[in-house]
Amino acid sequence: MSHVRASYRPHVVVVGGGFGGLALVRKLARTDVDITLIDRHTYNTFQPLLYQVATASLNPGDITWFLRAVRAKQDNVRFLKGTVSQVDHDSKAVILEGNITVKYDYLVLANGVTANYFGIPGAEEFAMPLYRRSQALALRDLIFANLENAAVNGQDRDLRVVVVGGGATGVETAGALAEMRNLDMPTTYPELDKRRIHISLVEMGEHVLAPFHPNLRDYAKNELIKRGIDLRLKTAVKEVRRDGVLIENDGNQEFLPAGIVVWASGVAAHGVVKDWGVPQGRGGRIEVDEHQQVRGIPGVFAIGDISVNPDSPLPQLGQPAIQAGKHVAKVIHAQVSNGRMPKPFKYFDKGTMATIGRASAIAQVRGLPRLKGFPAWFIWVTVHVALLLGNRNRFATMTNLSLKYLLWRSHNAIVGETPYVIANEPKIVSGTDIESVPAKKAARASRKSISKKAQVRKAAAQQTIDEIDEPRS
Numbered sequence: 032m033s034h035v036r037a038s039y040r041p042h043v044v045v046v047g048g049g050f051g052g053l054a055l056v057r058k059l060a061r062t063d064v065d066i067t068l069i070d071r072h073t074y075n076t077f078q079p080l081l082y083q084v085a086t087a088s089l090n091p092g093d094i095t096w097f098l099r100a101v102r103a104k105q106d107n108v109r110f111l112k113g114t115v116s117q118v119d120h121d122s123k124a125v126i127l128e129g130n131i132t133v134k135y136d137y138l139v140l141a142n143g144v145t146a147n148y149f150g151i152p153g154a155e156e157f158a159m160p161l162y163r164r165s166q167a168l169a170l171r172d173l174i175f176a177n178l179e180n181a182a183v184n185g186q187d188r189d190l191r192v193v194v195v196g197g198g199a200t201g202v203e204t205a206g207a208l209a210e211m212r213n214l215d216m217p218t219t220y221p222e223l224d225k226r227r228i229h230i231s232l233v234e235m236g237e238h239v240l241a242p243f244h245p246n247l248r249d250y251a252k253n254e255l256i257k258r259g260i261d262l263r264l265k266t267a268v269k270e271v272r273r274d275g276v277l278i279e280n281d282g283n284q285e286f287l288p289a290g291i292v293v294w295a296s297g298v299a300a301h302g303v304v305k306d307w308g309v310p311q312g313r314g315g316r317i318e319v320d321e322h323q324q325v326r327g328i329p330g331v332f333a334i335g336d337i338s339v340n341p342d343s344p345l346p347q348l349g350q351p352a353i354q355a356g357k358h359v360a361k362v363i364h365a366q367v368s369n370g371r372m373p374k375p376f377k378y379f380d381k382g383t384m385a386t387i388g389r390a391s392a393i394a395q396v397r398g399l400p401r402l403k404g405f406p407a408w409f410i411w412v413t414v415h416v417a418l419l420l421g422n423r424n425r426f427a428t429m430t431n432l433s434l435k436y437l438l439w440r441s442h443n444a445i446v447g448e449t450p451y452v453i454a455n456e457p458k459i460v461s462g463t464d465i466e467s468v469p470a471k472k473a474a475r476a477s478r479k480s481i482s483k484k485a486q487v488r489k490a491a492a493q494q495t496i497d498e499i500d501e502p503r504s
């Protein structure tokens with residue numbers, strides 16, 4: 032078993048290089064501590080734009096950032112790739128999968144959350160969540176695999192994507208898919224009838240984007256409908272199956288056949304947190320006090336999505352994670368330098384926003400009137416680009432989003448690998464048509480083409496023999 036030892040300076044171990052963990056690490060740059068930043072990935076993921084990767088508008092590298100690059104501006108930190116499986120509070124150590132023990136003086140748990148399937152049968156097995164880069168890529172590739180298959184095999188059935196959850200992620204994903212269908216596919220998939228491609232957005236509540244002002248959420252609802260999204264409000268998902276979703280509205284059940292189900296509904300703590308010996312509250316979140324210290328465990332803090340102060344719960348968003356990270360850095364700084372403790376953590380709400388698609392968004396930003404349409408969308412793009420880590424990511428994202436939204440004729444999707452398409456029945460492609468042919472005719476055609484190829488090969492061989500036989504002059 033290898034050990035990473037605490038040095039003579041206090042050792043701060045941070046689990047999770049997300050919004051919260053990185054904000055804390057950076058804030059501790061000038062504090063007299065050694066920091067070990069642990070993450071199961073070598074990169075930070077900018078989750079708010081994951082759906083843009085899933086809908087082929089951004090490269091995965093645009094929204095991920097190499098965590099070791101944090102050392103470019105700070106030398107009291109080192110990165111350790113690993114997944115924390117246990118915390119031993121008595122010996123002040125975290126245990127990583129793969130036999131690594133990391134000793135700490137201060138521990139900050141900033142490991143975020145994951146999808147909550149609410150025990151709905153089949154949801155975990157068949158629905159696709161959007162928390163990780165790999166999940167966004169899997170969704171993107173499945174979308175294109177379905178389209179390529181339909182382009183060859185025809186649309187004997189309608190294609191449907193069901194997005195579950197009418198929060199920002201669900202609305203943004205459904206909006207982007209609708210724009211892909213409405214604006215890109217007539218050019219890129221002329222074989223397909225876009226009227227037979229459906230995007231359903233299923234939300235249990237009465238509204239999409241519930242936390243927003245009624246005017247703004249009504250605007251969002253109308254924009255979704257305008258884009259041809261099949262919006263199902265007050266509708267609960269009862270079961271997810273391999274071939275679709277069973278939904279219920281007002282006591283009536285309906286089965287929506289679907290090739291893809293995107294899960295954008297609800298979050299919960301990672302299951303492993305229950306082995307960490309920490310008090311867990313609603314949704315498995317770790318309970319903290321007014322300084323984000325885990326209740327009853329001095330020297331151990333939790334920040335961001337995984338933490339909750341039961342006396343003043345905060346939304347699970349980027350800003351609360353960043354601000355809590357900075358606060359805990361101040362607390363640690365005060366403790367190691369025998370300085371003055373900061374006042375209890377107070378979240379400063381800068382506002383919130385969501386986009387539906389091209390030139391369409393809503394924004395409630397502190398100090399500004401409520402915004403919708405192009406002005407809100409412009410702010411949305413600016414804020415998201417600014418919040419990305421690293422200038423390369425900012426430039427790349429700005430370029431890709433500008434090409435997508437400002438150059439109306441650009442249909443250049445960022446695609447990955449899709450499996451080869453198997454024709455359900457033999458096909459003949461001639462000109463712009465793909466025709467199904469009866470099996471016997473196809474076999475005959477194939478035999479003919481083989482024998483024609485054989486004749487060509489025979490003629491070529493004969494010519495070579497003739498050339499060899501011919502005396503050279």
Ligand SMILES: Cc1cc2nc3c(=O)[nH]c(=O)nc-3n(C[C@H](O)[C@H](O)[C@H](O)COP(=O)(O)OP(=O)(O)OC[C@H]3O[C@@H](n4cnc5c(N)ncnc54)[C@H](O)[C@@H]3O)c2cc1C
Binds near residue numbers: 046051052074116
């Ligand atoms: C699709 C999507 C869209 C979103 N859109 C918005 C938005 O528009 N605006 C907004 O403000 N918020 C948005 N959010 C929420 C926002 O992303 C989160 O609130 C924020 O990321 C929380 O930050 P965090 O630091 O708590 O955790 P995260 O950013 O999730 O980081 C947690 C880190 O911990 C690591 N980790 C997890 N478990 C372990 C382990 N056992 N060992 C080691 N490392 C581990 C993970 O790899 C990850 O890097 C969105 C979230 C999602 C999923």
